[in-house]
Amino acid sequence: MSTFRAIRIDKAEKGVTAAFVDFDEAELMDGDVDVAITHTTVNYKDGLNITGKAPIARRFPMIPGIDFAGFVERSTSPAFKPGDKVLLTGYGVGEGHLGGFAQKARVKSDWLVPLPQGLSPAEAMAIGTAGFTAMLSVLALERFGMTPDMGPVVVTGAAGGVGSIAIALLKKAGWRVIASTGRPQEADYLRNLGADEIIDRAELSSPGKPLAKPRWAAGVDIVGSHTLANVLAQTQTHGAIAACGNAQGLDLPGSVAPFILRGVALLGVDSVLCPMPLRLAAWARLARDLDHASLAALTTHVPFESVLDVAHDIVEGKVRGRVVIDVA
Ligand code: NDP
Numbered sequence: 001m002s003t004f005r006a007i008r009i010d011k012a013e014k015g016v017t018a019a020f021v022d023f024d025e026a027e028l029m030d031g032d033v034d035v036a037i038t039h040t041t042v043n044y045k046d047g048l049n050i051t052g053k054a055p056i057a058r059r060f061p062m063i064p065g066i067d068f069a070g071f072v073e074r075s076t077s078p079a080f081k082p083g084d085k086v087l088l089t090g091y092g093v094g095e096g097h098l099g100g101f102a103q104k105a106r107v108k109s110d111w112l113v114p115l116p117q118g119l120s121p122a123e124a125m126a127i128g129t130a131g132f133t134a135m136l137s138v139l140a141l142e143r144f145g146m147t148p149d150m151g152p153v154v155v156t157g158a159a160g161g162v163g164s165i166a167i168a169l170l171k172k173a174g175w176r177v178i179a180s181t182g183r184p185q186e187a188d189y190l191r192n193l194g195a196d197e198i199i200d201r202a203e204l205s206s207p208g209k210p211l212a213k214p215r216w217a218a219g220v221d222i223v224g225s226h227t228l229a230n231v232l233a234q235t236q237t238h239g240a241i242a243a244c245g246n247a248q249g250l251d252l253p254g255s256v257a258p259f260i261l262r263g264v265a266l267l268g269v270d271s272v273l274c275p276m277p278l279r280l281a282a283w284a285r286l287a288r289d290l291d292h293a294s295l296a297a298l299t300t301h302v303p304f305e306s307v308l309d310v311a312h313d314i315v316e317g318k319v320r321g322r323v324v325i326d327v328a
Contacts, residue, residue: 001026006102007050007307009062015052016060018308023063029098031106034074035086038328039121040065040100041128042307043161044247047314049094058096064311065100066093067129068327069121077109085115087283089129090272101307103327113279116287125324126299127286130161133271135282137162137220137242138169140267144240148174151217151236155179156204156227157247158195159186164298164321165290166220167193172289178216180204180227186320193294204230205248210257214239223247229254237262244269247317298322 003022010017049056049064057064067089072080080086091111093099098106115124141153153170157163158179170177171194179195180203181187187198204227214236221228222245231241232254243266258264274282298321302310306325313319 004103005304006063007065009049009057009060009064011060016050016057018050018064018311020305023102025104027061028104028106031108032075032077033072033080033086033107033109033112035068035070035088035105035107035112036073037068037070037100037103037105038326039070039125040068040307040325040327041125041130042310042314042319042323042325043067043129044245044314045129046094046101047311050308050311051315053315056095058092062094063098063100063102064094065102066090066095067125068100068105069115069124070327073104075109079109080112085121086112087115087121087124088112089132090274092272101325110276113283116283118287122301122324122326123292123295126295126322127165127290128161128322129271130322131165131286131290132282133244133269134162134166134169134220135286136271136274136278137166137244137269138173139278139282139285140242140269141218141220141240144265144267146218146240148176150239152176152178152196152215154216154219154231155195155222156201156219156231157181157222157245158190158198159183159320160222160247160317161319161322162222162245163220164193166222167195168290168294168298170194170220172291175218182317183320189297189320192297201227207253208233210255211261214262220244225249225251226253228252232258232264232266235262235264238264240265240267242267242269244271299324301326
């Protein structure tokens with residue numbers, strides 16, 4: 001029997017259990033490429049999965065971990081050969097298909113992205129699903145025609161993974177960035193990433209008016225619920241907000257006033273099933289535009305053994321920026 005180290009989630013009487021195991025290769029799911037995983041990362045969804053706070057896993061046993069980077073070990077696909085460096089985010093990996101908190105993954109070649117030139121596997125996971133989602137949010141605003149000369153951009157959930165990378169990317173693109181955070185102690189961290197102004201997230205998190213004084217032209221919202229409703233209500237005419245997260249809640253308790261009286265646009269962002277051409281374009285732009293020093297400043301590296309602790313921390317809002325897990 002051939003095994004590899006992995007975290008395994010099983011259904012328990014109440015919720016789930018998550019523990020390190022020696023996983024039997026025979027239990028791997030279908031796929032035409034085997035990847036030796038060198039690095040992974042902990043995203044918010046992984047935290048929900050491991051703590052059982054939300055029903056993320058769609059089969060049991062499950063190996064969590066919605067993204068990973070490594071090199072191809074075996075391939076029956078003409079697109080990849082042994083030794084190729086690759087990364088994967090989304091496609092239900094870590095949810096419906098065995099995921100990245102493991103030394104090995106067997107996946108469909110259609111899901112893999114060749115590691116972009118200029119990024120190491122560790123840097124690719126410092127970006128991970130969170131940074132990829134931040135990039136998709138910026139691209140959504142740009143596709144809608146938003147430019148920095150129109151006014152400032154607000155980023156909510158600023159000190160988290162998506163928020164930190166969104167700030168760095170928006171600053172690089174020339175925006176004046178307003179960062180909304182519940183962690184005032186991270187003000188210097190956020191300014192170093194590119195935030196020009198920091199506001200208290202409490203200004204946005206309670207029920208507000210359908211329309212309020214315009215404060216920004218654009219936004220990347222990671223938080224949802226009342227925060228997104230208030231962000232929309234405070235967006236200037238013909239502005240746009242990219243919505244990618246639900247850290248406060250899945251609800252959107254607002255009104256249509258920003259849409260019909262100010263022409264504000266709400267742009268949805270999904271990283272999981274993002275089409276491959278947009279996926280490749282987003283990774284190429286991340287490799288080109290995301291400053292290596294900024295990425296290093298927002299990244300913490302921890303060993304594989306720490307992954308369960310980080311998963312609990314992220315759900316409790318204690319993780320700053322991004323955490324890379326060194327699997328190898
Ligand atoms: P993190 O935990 O790293 O960051 C989330 C941040 O949101 C926290 O750091 C905190 O920022 C803020 N926050 C947390 N709880 C609340 C609350 N109750 N009210 C207001 N703000 C809160 O997670 P990620 O950055 O990785 O993910 C952020 C969101 O994006 C999640 O909801 C995640 O599910 C979603 N997501 C969506 C994807 C997609 O494809 N659409 C892909 C990846 C993530 P601060 O401390 O600065 O206030």
